Amino acid sequence: MSRQAPTLEDVARVAGVSRATVSRVINGVRNVDPGIQEVVRRAIERTGYAPNRAARSLVTRRSQTVALIVSGAGDTPGEEQNAFAARVFADPFFGRVVSGVVGYLRPRSMHPLLMFAESAETRSQVLADLRQGSADGALVVSTHADDPLPALLADAGLPAVLFARPSRPVRLSYVDLAHREGARLAAEHLLERGCRRIVTVTGPLGVAASQDRLAGFRDAMARGGHPYVPVAEGGFTLDSGMAAMSGLLAEHPDVDGVFAANDLMAQGVCQLLREKGRAVPDDVAVVGFDDSSVAVTCRPPLTTVRQPVEEMAAAMAALLDEHNRGVRTEPTSLIFDPELVVRASA
Amino acid sequence: MSRQAPTLEDVARVAGVSRATVSRVINGVRNVDPGIQEVVRRAIERTGYAPNRAARSLVTRRSQTVALIVSGAGDTPGEEQNAFAARVFADPFFGRVVSGVVGYLRPRSMHPLLMFAESAETRSQVLADLRQGSADGALVVSTHADDPLPALLADAGLPAVLFARPSRPVRLSYVDLAHREGARLAAEHLLERGCRRIVTVTGPLGVAASQDRLAGFRDAMARGGHPYVPVAEGGFTLDSGMAAMSGLLAEHPDVDGVFAANDLMAQGVCQLLREKGRAVPDDVAVVGFDDSSVAVTCRPPLTTVRQPVEEMAAAMAALLDEHNRGVRTEPTSLIFDPELVVRASA
């Protein structure tokens, strides 16, 4: 298709020096005579040289690539695997993860290699790819609590960093949010607003984050003089938010405040309340969680607990980098603080 | 960190054959005695061998990786570059692209390398990465009409396939939708429904797709006896849809049908109509375009023109593959047919 790409050898010949010298100039290693540096640089320009990545990787044992793995639980049937990626990216959360990761990687001229692992087969595929050196490590975002991938990675001795604390302890670093603290912010906001009949829609209770948010919310409510809070479990989706709220409303028609464990469910809560003739926020105040893009597009815009996803994702990449460079050897956890964002819904 | 990974040499020693034979077994090349095949396979298992990707790439000149590039126009200022990825993935469209690409790549054990190019600097970075052999080619999705990247790729002789016809002709393959046809479906549906005072909200008119949708809509309307259609230009975002509809409604208060050039704007149109006291679809029927995830979550669910994005994305990957394998040498265009999906909004 195209003429043979120039190699180090070609540049060296043009510059009238050895291959090693050119390599040193490119990698900025050791003392090289400034004059010769200039000559080499010009030769590189003239030849249009671009170092071959595979050759470099072969000797350095680094791929300058990081695997960004979205990992589901158990086994997704074959027909649904194709839809997995679409479902995942339908949640604005992942866009923010990608954004944060890229923010760290790009200045270091690295790129994320996108992988999905939602069945036993794809999981072992991912593991094999990593062992082949396709990437210098993995950044894992699990969509389910009982994701087996982290343990597999740890057992294989592959460098990896997780988003969110794994449900079973694993010798891997992770970043996470102070969920209880975030739920406390939501509770206090609702109470300060004067709400007195408050209910909550939780995430799937198998997920540690859901439990923490619920626990934090209950604690803060109890401290505020409300020892009992009606609870309905949702599944982090819009529909599940509607369904959960529907049940709560039937049992507690006088409700005046709702805390939903994520924004998508909060949107569902708002939609259901409107359908049932309740005005948000005048009749019922609603607080979400995440501060994802739906928080802004939702009508009314959601008051929500902001999770600094981009920062957290960037921190994942940074942690992995430190592990790879040997700067950090022990598994570490980095916990980020949430923040209340007040909009129209509460 | 871990013991030295086993190499082909190690496997060959264990199996008692030569390196070449092991390589042949792994790559399924030429006839190898079934008995020896079995011995080699066992040796691979025993040693836990995984072929080194860099070494293989070095000699085959294939990375088994495809760059998936989201490309913006002109120059995005540095502070906004980090948000680019998040903005991009906020549109459910890209999730579907990723899904389609992965659907093709995964069975071939390849992965997409995610890149963003929204400024001159990042564009040349991307170009350099590609020339280094980080990927076997590029799949490009442009967010703007005047994206310079396709031309740069073509000039550099790098294999690439585009999503949507480029505004200026370029010697590259692309996939696209029969936009005029899709707009025709929308027009005919509104007319059949009995709408008589119909307006349309277009996408940014610098984008070819927007122009085609508008032209197709006008043609079909004219054929249906409506030579004049009020038009307002939007920007494919929710807000721009609201703004455009606000203007149209002021000038044409008796409107009873709207065609919006994408679902996000259609959602904006619905929201604005509701705010102005118009019921959808009873007072005004609304048709969107794309059949993205918002079409389902929108209230009411949108009647829309489905774009088979996943199929189109998979076709991009397939085209690139064919170019790389030398099966296809000339730039090709693949045009997909849209389909009307009737839901509640019209």
Add this chain to the structure above:
DNA sequence: GCCCCGGGATAGAGCGCTCTCCCCGGACTC
């Protein structure tokens, strides 16, 4: 004047694969 020292450059040995060429031996042809 000899030796030592060290900055600055080179030579060359791999990294782990693929693939071309070559060899061997049994079956087939005439």
Add this chain to the structure above:
DNA sequence: GAGTCCGGGGAGAGCGCTCTATCCCGGGGC
């Protein structure tokens, strides 16, 4: 029975880079 084929296997030359060991050479110490 000699020549020809061909299936099955091995040897070894790279692919383009990094990096260690080495060399060269000018200057300073004694």
